[in-house]
Amino acid sequence: MGWRGLVAGAWFGAGDKGSYGELNRFISYGVELGPAFVHGGYTRLEFPEDDESDNEISVGIEAKVTGYLVPALDYRFSTEADGGFLELSINTEVVVLNGRLSLGPYIMEGFDFGYASRRHDGPNNFQAGIDFAYALTDSLSLVGSVAHSWAHADVKKDGLGEVSWLVIGVSADL
DSSP, rough: OTTTTEEEEEEEEEEESSSSSEEEEEEEEEEEETTEEEEEEEEEEEEETEEEEEEEEEEEEOOOSSSSSSEEEEEETTTOOOOOEEEEEOOOOEEETTTTEEEEEEEEEEEEBBBSSSSOOOEEEEEEEEEEEESSSSSSEEEEEEEEEEHHHHHHHHTTTEEEEEEEEEEOOO
16 A cells, blocks of 8 residues: 555465465655655565564665666665665566556566575576556556566575566555
8 A cells, every 4th residue: 555655565475385475564665856766664574384574674766867767776684684685677667558557577686695695695686577557446456576586606506596476466545
């Protein structure tokens, strides 16, 4: 849900292999500063299967310096891992169906600084995806994303690899 730059929400993710569940509750605030959009936020993560939790603090900036491409920088710090994760991305937005459907293709490079792995810092993954929002009413939208992440050497050293996912949800603007 969003109201005047303030966004709050929750989502639950479940894995298709093994027992994995993750509940995120978040709040963030963003403001336009000339050609830039600056935001900060807090996320509470709960992992019911393991009875574990985490807190994340995030900051980011998007720069609308060209007509279509929007570079962005996002950083989040995990109190549980005592480390951070930096993402550099480029995205754009395409609006079709008389403004009802918004498509946001993007590419992103992730860098780990003690967040995902204590043993390996630096380039973590390359990701490509497309976000979407379909306006059901003036204030209610069906939202989602389809993405794929290619693991870099440090992720592979930890025994992990590529991953794809699909997200579907509902968003309301007050």
